[in-house]
Amino acid sequence: xxxxTNRMLGHLGxxxxxxxxxxxxxxxxxxxxxxxxxxxxxMRIVRSAYAHGKIKSVDTSAAxxxxxxxxxxxxxxxxxxxxxxxxxxxxxxxxxxxxYPLARELVRYVGDPVxxxxxxxxxxxxxxxxxxxLDIEPLPPLINADDTPQDFKGxxxxxxxxxxxxxxxxxxxxxxxxxVVEVDVKVSRHTGVPxxxxxxxxxxxxxxxxxxxxxxxxxxxxxxDTLCRMLNRPASGVxxxxxxxxxxxxxxxxxxxxxxxxxxxxLRLGRPVKWIxxxxxxxxxxxxxxxxxHIIRAAVAEDGEVVGLDDELYLDQGGYIRTHGTRVxxxxxxxxxxxxxxxxxxxxxxxxxxxxxPAATYRSPGRCESTFVRERLMDAxxxxxxxxxxxxRRRNLxxxxxxxxxxALDVLGDSVEHDPGDYAGLLDQGLAQIGWDDLQKELAERRxxxxxxxxxxxxxFEKSGxxxxxxxxxxxxxxxxxxxxxxxxxxxxxxxxxxxxxxxEDLGTDYRRIRVVHGQTNRIDYGVGAHASRAxxxxxxxxxxxxxxxxxxxxxxxxxxxxxxxxxxxxxDGVVHxxxxxxxPSLTLGExxxxxxxxxxxxxxxxxxxxxxxxxxxxxxxxPYGHHIAVVTVDPDTGGVEIEKYFIAYDxxxxxxxxxxxxxxxxxxxxxxxxxxxxxxTYSEAGDPQAVTxxxxxxxxxxxxxxxxxxxxxxxxSIRTPLGxxxxxxxxxxxAAGAIASAIDNAIGxxxxxxxxxxxxxxxxxxxxxxxx
Amino acid sequence: xxxxxxxxxxxxxxxxNVSVDPRWTLADVIRDHCGQTGTHLGCEHGICGxxxxxxxxxxxxxxxxxxxxxxxxxxxxxEGLAKGEEYHPLQKAFMENHALQCGYCTPxxxxxxxxxxxxxxxxxxxxxxxxxxxxxxxxxxxxxxVKAVRAARDEMKAAS
Numbered sequence: 001x002x003x004x005t006n007r008m009l010g011h012l013g014x015x016x017x018x019x020x021x022x023x024x025x026x027x028x029x030x031x032x033x034x035x036x037x038x039x040x041x042x043m044r045i046v047r048s049a050y051a052h053g054k055i056k057s058v059d060t061s062a063a064x065x066x067x068x069x070x071x072x073x074x075x076x077x078x079x080x081x082x083x084x085x086x087x088x089x090x091x092x093x094x095x096x097x098x099x100y101p102l103a104r105e106l107v108r109y110v111g112d113p114v115x116x117x118x119x120x121x122x123x124x125x126x127x128x129x130x131x132x133x134l135d136i137e138p139l140p141p142l143i144n145a146d147d148t149p150q151d152f153k154g155x156x157x158x159x160x161x162x163x164x165x166x167x168x169x170x171x172x173x174x175x176x177x178x179x180v181v182e183v184d185v186k187v188s189r190h191t192g193v194p195x196x197x198x199x200x201x202x203x204x205x206x207x208x209x210x211x212x213x214x215x216x217x218x219x220x221x222x223x224x225d226t227l228c229r230m231l232n233r234p235a236s237g238v239x240x241x242x243x244x245x246x247x248x249x250x251x252x253x254x255x256x257x258x259x260x261x262x263x264x265x266x267l268r269l270g271r272p273v274k275w276i277x278x279x280x281x282x283x284x285x286x287x288x289x290x291x292x293x294h295i296i297r298a299a300v301a302e303d304g305e306v307v308g309l310d311d312e313l314y315l316d317q318g319g320y321i322r323t324h325g326t327r328v329x330x331x332x333x334x335x336x337x338x339x340x341x342x343x344x345x346x347x348x349x350x351x352x353x354x355x356x357x358p359a360a361t362y363r364s365p366g367r368c369e370s371t372f373v374r375e376r377l378m379d380a381x382x383x384x385x386x387x388x389x390x391x392x393r394r395r396n397l398x399x400x401x402x403x404x405x406x407x408a409l410d411v412l413g414d415s416v417e418h419d420p421g422d423y424a425g426l427l428d429q430g431l432a433q434i435g436w437d438d439l440q441k442e443l444a445e446r447r448x449x450x451x452x453x454x455x456x457x458x459x460x461f462e463k464s465g466x467x468x469x470x471x472x473x474x475x476x477x478x479x480x481x482x483x484x485x486x487x488x489x490x491x492x493x494x495x496x497x498x499x500x501x502x503x504x505e506d507l508g509t510d511y512r513r514i515r516v517v518h519g520q521t522n523r524i525d526y527g528v529g530a531h532a533s534r535a536x537x538x539x540x541x542x543x544x545x546x547x548x549x550x551x552x553x554x555x556x557x558x559x560x561x562x563x564x565x566x567x568x569x570x571x572x573d574g575v576v577h578x579x580x581x582x583x584x585p586s587l588t589l590g591e592x593x594x595x596x597x598x599x600x601x602x603x604x605x606x607x608x609x610x611x612x613x614x615x616x617x618x619x620x621x622x623x624p625y626g627h628h629i630a631v632v633t634v635d636p637d638t639g640g641v642e643i644e645k646y647f648i649a650y651d652x653x654x655x656x657x658x659x660x661x662x663x664x665x666x667x668x669x670x671x672x673x674x675x676x677x678x679x680x681x682t683y684s685e686a687g688d689p690q691a692v693t694x695x696x697x698x699x700x701x702x703x704x705x706x707x708x709x710x711x712x713x714x715x716x717x718s719i720r721t722p723l724g725x726x727x728x729x730x731x732x733x734x735x736a737a738g739a740i741a742s743a744i745d746n747a748i749g750x751x752x753x754x755x756x757x758x759x760x761x762x763x764x765x766x767x768x769x770x771x772x773x
Numbered sequence: 774x775x776x777x778x779x780x781x782x783x784x785x786x787x788x789x790n791v792s793v794d795p796r797w798t799l800a801d802v803i804r805d806h807c808g809q810t811g812t813h814l815g816c817e818h819g820i821c822g823x824x825x826x827x828x829x830x831x832x833x834x835x836x837x838x839x840x841x842x843x844x845x846x847x848x849x850x851x852e853g854l855a856k857g858e859e860y861h862p863l864q865k866a867f868m869e870n871h872a873l874q875c876g877y878c879t880p881x882x883x884x885x886x887x888x889x890x891x892x893x894x895x896x897x898x899x900x901x902x903x904x905x906x907x908x909x910x911x912x913x914x915x916x917x918x919v920k921a922v923r924a925a926r927d928e929m930k931a932a933s
Binding site: 017018020021022023024025026027028029031033034123192193194195196197244245246247248249278279491492493494659660662663666667668669670671693694695699701702703705707708732 | 794796797804809810811812813814815816817818820821823850851852854855860864867868869871873874875876877878879880883902903905906907908909910911912913914915916917918919
């Protein structure tokens with residue numbers, strides 16, 4: 001094939017269609033549930049029905065007697081398997097609180113895995129699981145993280161850690177403050193809830209002594225490393241494979257008990273073992289997130305400057321500490337100041353275990369919570385100082401002149417240094433676009449006519465591009481087809497398309513000729529996957545650097561063959577030609593690749609093949625920024641909130657594919673609306689989860705989800721990446737609860753009314769009746 | 774567990790003769806015994822709609838129907854939407870409007886929309902919103918799904 005047949009597509013900044021879509025719209029996707037192996041077994045987990053209790057006995061005999069059941073395991077059957085370790089390596093201070101794949105001595109939440117049934121088919125496995133008899137002596141459950149901590153296994157208390165960050169002299173600042181404003185606010189327990197439940201298949205290939213796991217997502221290389229550590233196997237003998245993944249949102253793809261169990265079972269039972277989670281299990285077994293209570297004070301100067309911020313928070317971690325360790329506490333305390341200067345700051349996080357489902361990261365972890373809390377406080381400051389909420393924010397925003405702005409705060413091992421950005425400038429643009437002043441007049445008139453309608457704003461800065469490093473490999477074959485191998489992951493965000501566009505830019509080829517590999521631990525040594533809005537920033541930059549190296553090699557080889565110098569050449573549509581004479585002598589990338597095969601006499605001293613591998617190391621994360629504005633109406637009869645208008649402003653630095661970025665913002669907002677108004681895992685006093693179906697855990701449908709107006713700017717490319725890319729994955733959700741809460745306050749005319757999410761009709765009716773409305 | 778029953782499911786025009794347990798759901802029979810894994814399970818209690826297929830041209834949640842109930846019935850799944858290499862207008866519109874991200878809920882939305890657009894080619898935007906609110910998507914925020922289905926409606930109407 002001499003040239004690409006279609007017009008070359010896919011430059012940076014083009015909203016091209018996604019490479020991912022054709023199999024997904026034709027039913028040809030390969031999700032983990034779609035994968036089967038001959039002779040496979042099916043696993044079903046027997047879970048605790050008690051929130052807290054001592055395991056006295058587990059009787060598996062009736063289950064074992066069911067025809068088709070091959071084995072039933074309790075923790076004694078796998079007493080050599082250690083608890084699930086932390087993703088970023090062992091941490092002796094937290095080791096005690098880790099979860100074993102099957103509960104040992106105690107159960108610590110409803111849903112805690114106690115036994116595993118392996119059978120010939122999934123229906124039999126589920127039948128037999130019903131016959132496993134758990135004798136559990138109930139213990140008093142701890143439901144609230146702000147109650148007094150309890151004993152933990154006689155060795156510690158349920159306050160597993162205190163995470164503290166800050167700078168400056170809090171006591172002096174507050175002693176000298178013109179005014180001190182305090183709020184006490186809560187973020188409910190909710191989580192990502194991808195449409196595909198989790199699943200995993202373990203398979204042991206005895207011929208090669210290789211353990212394989214299918215159904216990996218998000219961080220396959222990290223999970224391989226943890227599995228190797230736990231099972232004492234070499235990295236070369238453990239391969240994880242990511243197929244299609246039905247949504248990630250931070251919760252999918254961490255290493256869970258069930259993932260370890262299918263691997264251990266595959267090794268010991270000698271047959272492939274498949275586990276597919278059902279939705280009821282998912283809602284009590286996959287990571288929950290978000291639940292925090294903050295008691296936060298602002299020391300305010302006479303002009304509205306917040307000169308000090310003092311926060312104490314209780315983080316409800318649930319039954320165990322899973323793979324993330326204390327990362328959510330770190331991100332909450334590290335990002336709470338947001339886009340504001342706050343010259344003195346302290347946040348103390350009580351990181352506490354309770355008897356609920358373990359918690360970890362969900363899209364925008366730490367920032368979603370801290371943004372809601374901080375923006376509630378900023379509204380309270382405005383009210384206390386009788387200032388306009390916008391004016392208070394302006395007074396405190398970090399200015400462009402102060403950028404890059406460093407703070408003595410840590411976010412995931414990175415000392416925070418804000419990328420240059422004009423926070424106030426983007427605010428001006430956003431307010432102008434939405435017509436803020438006219439909107440205020442219009443809403444005031446409508447309120448005067450008896451409507452409960454109001455607007456609110458929430459400002460934020462995001463973090464993206466978590467380092468430290470990433471690598472990519474590119475190989476061009478003799479037909480000119482290109483393979484890009486990455487350690488990234490695709491969880492639905494359009495990773496393949498973004499990587500192909502980035503590679504296509506430097507390789508001068510159509511993005512549709514590029515195959516992008518991700519999530520395959522046997523194809524590349526290193527990978528950090530897709531989380532923390534890092535994939536396009538880190539992996540994308542590694543792909544770009546690699547593509548540049550391959551381009552240079554192609555031009556160097558072509559220059560010799562065309563008897564010219566490399567500087568005079570360029571690549572268009574996969575063809576190398578003279579910049580000045582596009583119709584002149586030319587070579588396809590495939591022809592150049594052929595000239596570089598090991599046996600080629602044309603190759604000279606060059607390394608064989610048209611290929612390359614480059615690394616990218618980042619010194620700080622990138623820090624994009626933006627704001628949300630919501631306009632809502634409240635129905636005083638039902639307590640229902642309707643979002644009438646929504647606006648998101650965001651500076652992305654540099655767009656790879658604006659259509660996909662907007663998709664991230666709109667989709668993130670839908671989840672933000674869920675967290676702000678509907679989604680909540682509630683528990684009874686006995687610790688029974690009360691939201692284990694979609695009839696109880698209410699996610700927004702089309703009717704409840706606004707179609708936001710978006711202002712996507714590229715005014716401040718990141719100084720941390722050569723392409724200026726900043727992340728896009730989380731900004732749609734970060735500001736949502738703050739803006740919606742502010743708008744509700746405004747609509748009902750009760751400043752500071754909303755102190756807790758979700759603002760359900762029940763909560764809002766209670767607020768209204770307490771204020772005689 | 775129980776005696777199997779021999780049934781015939783006609784899926785996308787092809788007969789599948791399968792021997793099923795009466796308690797197997799239609800979704801499980803389609804996926805595990807007829808090899809058509811394009812139909813996805815999202816909740817298995819009839820709320821999310823990811824498993825929507827057409828049974829005798831009407832949208833049905835295949836997690837709430839038993840396989841035996843579909844004996845001799847005409848079933849259409851996402852695998853049957855395209856005509857050879859030619860995409861169905863809805864498939865095309867979903868790709869052009871970025872109406873999918875992870876793609877897990879997509880087959881359910883496509884079959885729901887196919888059923889409703891065939892039954893009501895002139896359906897209004899408001900009625901369409903009501904219908905599309907019966908399925909859940911966790912990635913897209915729905916706006917692009919609405920755009921895609923409206924675009925396909927208009928194209929299918931123009932072509933008819």
